[in-house]
Amino acid sequence: MLEKHPYVKIFLKVIACFLIAASITILTTFLIRKFYEEPTDPSPPPPCLLECKNGGICINNHCRCSEYYTGELCTIENFCKPDSICDNSSKCYEFDSILVGMYSYSKELCENTTVNANTPQATVQCVNNGGILSFGPIRLQNCDENLETLANKTHIDTENAESVAATAQILTSEPTSLQAEDITNAIRIVNRLLTLSNATEEVGQSAVATVSQILSANETEFKDDEVQVNEAESLTRQMEAYSLNVVNDTVSMVQRSVAVEKRTLSARNQNGIQFMSLKGLPGGEEDLISNRVIVDNNTSEFVHNETADVQLFIKPSESVDINIAVGFVLYQNDNLFKSIHKRALTYRKRVISANISSGIHANVEFSFSQRSDPSFILVQYACVYWDYDKSEWNTEGCKKLSTVNDASALRCACNHTTNFAVLMNFRENITHPELGTVSTAGCVLSMVGLTVTVVFLLYASCWLAGVNEQLKLDLSKPLLWSFLLPVGIILIANICIFIAVAVSIWKKNPNVTSTKKHSVLKKTLATVSVSTLLGVTWIVGFLMLIETRESTQIIFSYIFCLCCATQGLQIFIFYTLKSPLFLEKVAVGIRLFNSCKLYMHSDKYWVNRIQKEKTQLYNEQFRNVSESTAQLFSDSKKE
Numbered sequence: 001m002l003e004k005h006p007y008v009k010i011f012l013k014v015i016a017c018f019l020i021a022a023s024i025t026i027l028t029t030f031l032i033r034k035f036y037e038e039p040t041d042p043s044p045p046p047p048c049l050l051e052c053k054n055g056g057i058c059i060n061n062h063c064r065c066s067e068y069y070t071g072e073l074c075t076i077e078n079f080c081k082p083d084s085i086c087d088n089s090s091k092c093y094e095f096d097s098i099l100v101g102m103y104s105y106s107k108e109l110c111e112n113t114t115v116n117a118n119t120p121q122a123t124v125q126c127v128n129n130g131g132i133l134s135f136g137p138i139r140l141q142n143c144d145e146n147l148e149t150l151a152n153k154t155h156i157d158t159e160n161a162e163s164v165a166a167t168a169q170i171l172t173s174e175p176t177s178l179q180a181e182d183i184t185n186a187i188r189i190v191n192r193l194l195t196l197s198n199a200t201e202e203v204g205q206s207a208v209a210t211v212s213q214i215l216s217a218n219e220t221e222f223k224d225d226e227v228q229v230n231e232a233e234s235l236t237r238q239m240e241a242y243s244l245n246v247v248n249d250t251v252s253m254v255q256r257s258v259a260v261e262k263r264t265l266s267a268r269n270q271n272g273i274q275f276m277s278l279k280g281l282p283g284g285e286e287d288l289i290s291n292r293v294i295v296d297n298n299t300s301e302f303v304h305n306e307t308a309d310v311q312l313f314i315k316p317s318e319s320v321d322i323n324i325a326v327g328f329v330l331y332q333n334d335n336l337f338k339s340i341h342k343r344a345l346t347y348r349k350r351v352i353s354a355n356i357s358s359g360i361h362a363n364v365e366f367s368f369s370q371r372s373d374p375s376f377i378l379v380q381y382a383c384v385y386w387d388y389d390k391s392e393w394n395t396e397g398c399k400k401l402s403t404v405n406d407a408s409a410l411r412c413a414c415n416h417t418t419n420f421a422v423l424m425n426f427r428e429n430i431t432h433p434e435l436g437t438v439s440t441a442g443c444v445l446s447m448v449g450l451t452v453t454v455v456f457l458l459y460a461s462c463w464l465a466g467v468n469e470q471l472k473l474d475l476s477k478p479l480l481w482s483f484l485l486p487v488g489i490i491l492i493a494n495i496c497i498f499i500a501v502a503v504s505i506w507k508k509n510p511n512v513t514s515t516k517k518h519s520v521l522k523k524t525l526a527t528v529s530v531s532t533l534l535g536v537t538w539i540v541g542f543l544m545l546i547e548t549r550e551s552t553q554i555i556f557s558y559i560f561c562l563c564c565a566t567q568g569l570q571i572f573i574f575y576t577l578k579s580p581l582f583l584e585k586v587a588v589g590i591r592l593f594n595s596c597k598l599y600m601h602s603d604k605y606w607v608n609r610i611q612k613e614k615t616q617l618y619n620e621q622f623r624n625v626s627e628s629t630a631q632l633f634s635d636s637k638k639e
Contacts, residue, residue, distance in 0.1 A: 048060075048061055049061060050062070050063055050072075050073060051073065052064075052065070052073055052074050053069070053073050053074045053075050054066065054068070054069040054074045054075065055069075055074070055281075056069065056073070056074030056281075057281055057282065059282075059307070060306065060307075062307065064279070064280070064281055064282075064307065065078075065281075066280075066281055067099060067280065067287070067289045068099065070291040077133065078099060078100050078133075078289070078290075078291055079097055079098060079099050079100060079126065079133070080097060080098055080099075080100070080104070080126035080133050080134060080135055081097050082094070082095065082096050082097050083095055083135055085122075085124055085135050085138045086138070087122070087138050087140065093106035093107070093108050093121065093122045093138065094106060094107040094108065095107070095124055095135060098126045099126060099289060099290070100126050100127070100128050100133060100290050100291070101125070101126065101127075101128075101252075101253075101254050101255070101289075101290035102125070102126055102255065102256070103123050103124065103125050103126075103169070103173075103209055104123065104124055104125075104126065104135070105120035105122070105123050105170060105173050106120045106121050106122040106123065107120075108120070108121045108122065109121060110141075110143035111143065114143035114144055115143065115144045115145065115146050115149075116141065116143045116144070116145070116146060116167075116170075116171060117143075119141070119143075119170060119171060119173075120141070120170050120173060121140060121141060121143065121170075122138050122139060122140045122141070122170075123138075123139055123141075123166060123169060123170055123173070124136055124137070124138050124139070125205065137202075139162065139166040139202075139206070140163075140166065141163075141166050141167040141170040141171070142163055142167050145164075145167050146171065147168065147171050147172075147182050147185040147186055147189065148181075148185050150164055150167060150168055150185070150189050151184075151185035151186075151188040151189050156192050156193065156196070157196070158196065158198055158199065158200070161193060161196055161199055161200070161203045162200065162202060162203055162206075164189065164193065165193055165202075165203045165206035165207055165210070166206055168186055168189045168190070168193075168206075168207075168210050169206045169207075169209050169210045169213070171186070172186050172210050172213040172214060173213060175213045175214070175215075175216035175217045175218075176216075176217065176218060178213075178214070178217040178218070178221060179221060180221045180222070180223050180225065180228065183214055183217055183221055183222065183228065184225070184227060184228045184231055186210060186214055187214060187228070187231045187232055187234075187235050188231055189210070190207045190210050190211055190214075190235060190238075191231065191234055191235055191238050193206075193207045194207055194238040194239070194241070194242045195238065197245075201246070201247070201248065201251070204242065204246060204251075204253065204260075205253055208253045208255055208258060208260055209255050211235070211239070211255075211257075211258050212255030212256055212257040212258045213255075213257075214335075214336075215257035215258060215331060215332060215333055215335050215336070216256065216257050217335070219333075219335060222335045222336075222338070224338065229338050229391075232335075232336040232337075232338065233336075233388065233391060235336060236329075236336055236337070236353070236386070236419060237388070239258075239260065239329045239353070240327065240329060240353050240355050240418075240419070242260065242327075243260050243261070243262055243327025243328060243329050243353070243355060244262065244325045244326075244327040244355055244356075244357050245325075246260075246262055248262070249262070249263075249264040249325075250262065250263060250264070252290065252293070252295075254288050254289065254290040254293050255288065256287040256288055256332070257287070257288065257331070257332040257333065258288070258329065258330065258331055258332065259277065259288050259293050259328070259329070259330045260327070260328070260329050261275060261293065261295050261327070261328040261329075262325060262326070262327050262328075263295055263297050263325075263326050264323055264324070264325055264326070265297070265316070265323065265324040265325075265326055266323050267320060267321050267322050267323055267324075269297075269298065270319065271298050271299055271300045271315065272299055272300065272301075272313055272314055272315025272316075273295065273296065273297055273299065273313070273314055273315075273326050274295070274296045274299040274302065274303065274311065274312070274313045274314075275293075275294075275295050275310075275311070275312045275313075275314075275328045275330075275352075275354070276293075276294050276295075276296075276305055276308040276309075276310065276311045276312075277292055277293050277294075277308065277309050277310045277311075277330060278292040278293075278294065278305075278307050278308055278309060279292075279307055279308065279309045279369065280292070286309075286332070287332070288330065288332060293330075295328070299313065301313070302365040302367075304367065304409065304411075306409075308367075308369070309350075309368075309369050310330060310350060310352055310366070310367070310368055310369070311366060311367045312328065312352050312354050312364065312365070312366040312367075312420070313364070313365045313366070314326060314354045314356065314362050314363070314364050314365075314417070315362060315363055316356065316360050316361070316362050317360075317361045317362055317363050317415075318360065318361060320358075320360060322358065324356055324357055324358060324360060325356070325357040326354070326355070326356050326357075327353075327354070327355045327356075328352065328353065328354055329352070329353040329419075330350065330351075330352045330353075331350060331351040331352070331353075332350055333349065333350065333351075334349040334350070334351050334421065336351075337351060337386055337393075337419070337421075338391075339392060339393055340392065349421050349422070349423070349424075350368060350421065351386070351419050351420065351421045352366060352419070352420050352421075353418065353419040353420070354366075354417050354418075354420070355417050355418070356417055361415075361416070362416075362417055363413070363414075363415055364413065364414045364415075364416070364417060364420070365401070365411070365412070365413045365414075366411075366412055366413075366414075366420055367409045367410060367411040367412065368409070368410050368421075368422045369408050369409055369410075370408045370409075370410065370424075378410075378424055378425070380424075380425050381400070381410050381422050381423060381424045381425070382395055382400075382422070382423045383395065383398040383399060383400055383410075383412030383413075383414065383420070383422060384398060384420070384421055384422070384423055385397070385398060385414060385416070385418045385419060385420050385421075386418060386419040386420075386421070388418075393421065393423060397414050397415045397416050398412055398413065398414040398415075398420075399412065399413055399414075400412055401413055410422050410424075
């Protein structure tokens with residue numbers, strides 16, 4: 001049977017091997033996914049009994065309000081309405097609506113003849129005085145002082161501190177326009193302002209607002225420049241010290257990208273203090289808001305809050321008989337902490353600082369909620385603190401804690417105080433796991449197919465199609481130009497080539513007088529084989545990207561995944577499995593294997609057989625394929 005139908009038996013054996021490989025791959029993938037699959041809670045969340053107002057959303061029987069409203073049902077305003085404010089000279093300025101604690105900038109701009117032309121002339125803060133929301137006192141900038149001149153100013157004291165602080169704040173009010181040099185100068189100015197021992201709270205508020213705006217600048221403007229890195233590190237130290245040394249016992253300064261809180265722990269109170277920043281609306285803003293930053297002065301232990309974005313609990317590790325100042329600083333990103341650990345995806349790492357006065361040791365427990373791209377899943381994380389000696393994140397003295405009924409919360413504990421963060425590592429979250437299975441199975445089959453193809457090409461010396469008989473590169477060989485160079489051709493060019501080839505395959509040539517006609521199946525296979533070689537299936541990838549409807553996008557995803565993941569298998573089938581020379585070599589191997597089984601007792605036959613096959617292969621390198629095939633079967637009949 002083998003002599004009559006050698007190709008059929010070879011083809012069936014190859015197909016069987018691929019089917020077995022595919023079955024094993026799919027089964028293994030299924031078992032792995034089943035083993036690591038996380039159990040889901042089948043019970044739906046309880047119905048919400050509250051009717052939240054002004055765009056608020058009820059979650060776990062609590063109203064989560066938008067940033068402009070607060071209260072149990074989101075009915076209390078949290079912003080100052082547009083108003084006109086006048087300075088001491090009765091010159092008035094127009095200001096837009098702004099949240100409580102935030103700053104609004106005047107519509108009136110510096111004149112074109114000034115250094116800071118077209119920047120706001122004044123700024124005011126929205127304050128809450130006993131439930132009454134209004135703008136505070138107006139502060140003007142010096143239109144002839146820029147960030148560079150302020151940073152190089154020889155003398156900054158209590159007399160000019162407010163003017164310098166206001167000018168620096170206004171000049172950084174457009175964070176996206178800040179350059180690296182502007183950021184460095186602004187940081188230097190804030191450092192000098194925070195070192196003033198008798199600076200007013202207004203100066204501190206303005207300095208914190210400037211830091212918030214610096215943090216909101218483009219991440220690309222935070223360079224590895226030594227000067228900027230050193231100034232940024234100095235700033236984080238100054239922020240820690242300021243959170244402890246600010247004059248009042250209770251201080252709250254909250255801006256969109258940074259919050260500074262100070263509380264005093266009395267000698268009679270042996271409990272700790274818990275800081276937390278609550279989450280905003282799902283999928284909404286992530287900025288810090290004053291009414292979402294909460295500090296509890298009387299907590300004996302860490303109390304997990306599912307609505308919290310960041311939590312930190314600090315407690316002295318020893319009994320004290322004096323009042324203790326505790327300071328918190330929360331940064332919404334890590335732009336001031338230049339680390340070798342590159343940030344993954346679009347995730348911006350939050351950093352929280354906890355410090356305690358009088359050199360008292362304290363234990364710290366904190367948690368961060370996961371807030372990364374939903375298309376990625378957290379794999380692992382590390383609890384770290386900023387090591388100023390090494391200018392890098394360090395895990396010493398910190399450890400991970402188990403979560404409490406909230407898988408999104410990453411809990412940590414440290415036996416010291418400083419700036420804390422969580423380093424995270426993610427993997428891709430495949431929404432439709434079947435795509436992963438198709439990709440894995442297809443890639444395995446492609447690897448097998450390409451491996452067989454490469455081994456066959458090397459074994460049969462098919463690479464000689466690009467060289468001459470002296471094994472030297474021959475530029476006249478068509479394979480060199482038709483296969484090696486087209487790898488740089490873009491997809492649109494490949495599409496044009498494919499269309500031209502497809503037309504030539506299917507178009508009837510009137511000049512051909514042969515009566516032999518190719519079947520539709522052969523033409524179809526030829527067209528598909530050309531599309532595989534040219535990578536035309538990537539068209540589906542573009543359709544998948546531009547299609548907005550999820551149902552259609554999923555269809556394109558499966559087609560793209562199936563076609564491209566199995567491209568190696570397709571190449572093997574169309575260009576190797578159908579090759580007479582490949583089938584001939586496989587036939588030789590099978591016949592040789594069968595001969596081994598039948599005549600294993602004859603050593604003389606075995607030696608002669610091997611020598612004959614080697615001689616035959618050597619002589620066939622430059623022979624016509626059809627002739628060598630005929631000779632092969634002629635020799636087998638003689639045997």
